[in-house]
Amino acid sequence: MAEPTTRQTRPGVLPVGEPLTAVRTRAAVRGERATPGVPAARRRRRGGRHGSHVLAHVVLATGGFVMAFPFLWQLVMSLSTNAEVQSVTPTFWPAELRWENYAAVFDRLPFLDQLRTSVSITAIRTIAQILFCTLAGYAFARMRFRGRSLLLGLVLSILMVPSQAYLLSQYQIVQGLGLLNTVGGLVLPGLFSAFGTFLMRTAFAAMPEELEEAARLDGADQWQVFWKIMLPLARPTISVLAITSVLWSWNELLWPLVVSSYSERMPLSAGLATLISDRTTDYPVVMAASLLAMAPVLLLFVVLQRRVIDGLASSGLK
Amino acid sequence: MASPTSAPGRWRAAGAPADEGGRRRPLRRDGAWPLLFAGPLVTGIAVFYLWPVVQTAWFSLTTSEVFGGSTFSGLDNYRELFADPLLYRSLANTLVYTGVVLLGIPIALYLASLLNLPGLRFASFYRVLYFLPYVAMPTAVAMVWRVIYNGDFGLVNHVLGLVGIEGPYWISTPGAAILAVSVVGLWSSLGFSMIVVAAGLKNIPPEYYEAAELDGASRFRQFRSITVPLLAPTIFFLLVVTVIASFQLFDLLYAILGNANPALSQSMSLVYFFYQEGFVSNDKGYAAAIAMVIFAIIGLTTALQFRLQRRWAQGG
Numbered sequence: 001m002a003e004p005t006t007r008q009t010r011p012g013v014l015p016v017g018e019p020l021t022a023v024r025t026r027a028a029v030r031g032e033r034a035t036p037g038v039p040a041a042r043r044r045r046r047g048g049r050h051g052s053h054v055l056a057h058v059v060l061a062t063g064g065f066v067m068a069f070p071f072l073w074q075l076v077m078s079l080s081t082n083a084e085v086q087s088v089t090p091t092f093w094p095a096e097l098r099w100e101n102y103a104a105v106f107d108r109l110p111f112l113d114q115l116r117t118s119v120s121i122t123a124i125r126t127i128a129q130i131l132f133c134t135l136a137g138y139a140f141a142r143m144r145f146r147g148r149s150l151l152l153g154l155v156l157s158i159l160m161v162p163s164q165a166y167l168l169s170q171y172q173i174v175q176g177l178g179l180l181n182t183v184g185g186l187v188l189p190g191l192f193s194a195f196g197t198f199l200m201r202t203a204f205a206a207m208p209e210e211l212e213e214a215a216r217l218d219g220a221d222q223w224q225v226f227w228k229i230m231l232p233l234a235r236p237t238i239s240v241l242a243i244t245s246v247l248w249s250w251n252e253l254l255w256p257l258v259v260s261s262y263s264e265r266m267p268l269s270a271g272l273a274t275l276i277s278d279r280t281t282d283y284p285v286v287m288a289a290s291l292l293a294m295a296p297v298l299l300l301f302v303v304l305q306r307r308v309i310d311g312l313a314s315s316g317l318k
Numbered sequence: 319m320a321s322p323t324s325a326p327g328r329w330r331a332a333g334a335p336a337d338e339g340g341r342r343r344p345l346r347r348d349g350a351w352p353l354l355f356a357g358p359l360v361t362g363i364a365v366f367y368l369w370p371v372v373q374t375a376w377f378s379l380t381t382s383e384v385f386g387g388s389t390f391s392g393l394d395n396y397r398e399l400f401a402d403p404l405l406y407r408s409l410a411n412t413l414v415y416t417g418v419v420l421l422g423i424p425i426a427l428y429l430a431s432l433l434n435l436p437g438l439r440f441a442s443f444y445r446v447l448y449f450l451p452y453v454a455m456p457t458a459v460a461m462v463w464r465v466i467y468n469g470d471f472g473l474v475n476h477v478l479g480l481v482g483i484e485g486p487y488w489i490s491t492p493g494a495a496i497l498a499v500s501v502v503g504l505w506s507s508l509g510f511s512m513i514v515v516a517a518g519l520k521n522i523p524p525e526y527y528e529a530a531e532l533d534g535a536s537r538f539r540q541f542r543s544i545t546v547p548l549l550a551p552t553i554f555f556l557l558v559v560t561v562i563a564s565f566q567l568f569d570l571l572y573a574i575l576g577n578a579n580p581a582l583s584q585s586m587s588l589v590y591f592f593y594q595e596g597f598v599s600n601d602k603g604y605a606a607a608i609a610m611v612i613f614a615i616i617g618l619t620t621a622l623q624f625r626l627q628r629r630w631a632q633g634g
Contacts, residue, residue: 057440067448132362151356247453251455257593258597286461308453312510
């Protein structure tokens, strides 16, 4: 799970005719490790296919443009007038950039309320998941107690259950507690994560026992061993857990839709979805709002790209 | 997707150092610590996940009364459900969506092989670009896709118009709507598939290719005899994860179609059907029965995966 961030790439990464240092720096920037001292023959063989690399760039860049296009289009529309958005021949560049559409998001929509809700649920859930899952993951990996494997099995069994199988009943519980339309109701089931427990247990189980033993011989108690020795070692996995939790809490739609009935009480994900069902659609403002809603997570992703990609790809779950 | 390590293995691992301090061990049964550490999470999972599953299974055997309360009605919900054309409609839509999204895997395989070319510049830039839709909020990207698919001023129909085709009202035409959503699903999951395949490709030792090349094997032969067999477990994992995720289709469908759509009842996915019955029509028993059907489908897929994976591990 905790993969090293720098991964040995295939040898022969060096393009021909470039000074070695320059290449190595660029590779280092990309987070890859160049292999110095690759035999010249091999270098030539690999690097010799520059023609095919051109083709690769053409294909990848075209595909990349298709991937990015909806975002760019959204940006263009968010700066247009409603008439430009709805003109039959598409306006690829608005006559005038209307930044006031972004101000309108805050004036005309309950955007700030929704943003506050989104931030709250994301923060509360992430902190709670880290707390509960780390503690439980450690207990399941390293402590001995009766019923451990049974309890672990029960917790992990939830991973195979689709959320519909508990949603109706979760709703009843939250309703019974009088928490509909509150942040409490929005976060409640999501405070606990079977996936996070699985993630943390795997990480702790892979750590060497000797460290713990040594600390214990020095008179550390269970809490000190956990807090001072094991937790710092688990930091990379905790960051994977944090990333998955943030993404999921920020983007999730079904649960917020179910437990909140006024748009002022919804997080952004649900709030945006109800926005379009209104008949009076001011497209530019809707586009600006959705870009703003996505922005924090996309920014986080661009900053932490490698960690997010590797974390999500290795966990296999969103 | 490692299966949970069984407790005996863990005991054996712990057994080795126990010999030196055998007498100290029993004292360190950890006392109340496990309760403190695992207690909160286990309680939370039990109350908010495990018990609800049991309760939902029970709901599926009851019928809600008009004035609140519910009565036991045996398998009535299931009988009604299996005679309901909407179940088959929504199952078919879910399968169409799954099928289209699965088309992304071969595309991802091709793109990942390009991405893994030795010495390719901007590789991490491409990774970010392709991964962007996967992390973006589904309801937010749905907004732009709604406009792109718009029948009157959407880009898709504009482009089709340039080559003389009059496109349908994608979002409000039954049949076209689920296809439109599927393409968005493909778009948003492609990056994930690509990264998973790229990681699988990176794990194939380059020496294999070098040896094959020395032996004069063609590119195609290398692909067939090295890449395909060594990548098979990765592809299989991806297949299972994609199918399970596709069966959860809700967000994109809900946000792209909107809830005042004339094509909605013909375009629902299984999860949408569940949501509609459970939270719009408030028919708890019926929705619970749908949930159990989804549960069974996911359960069968997972069981199949475990079985095949074990065979893989044994057969090498």
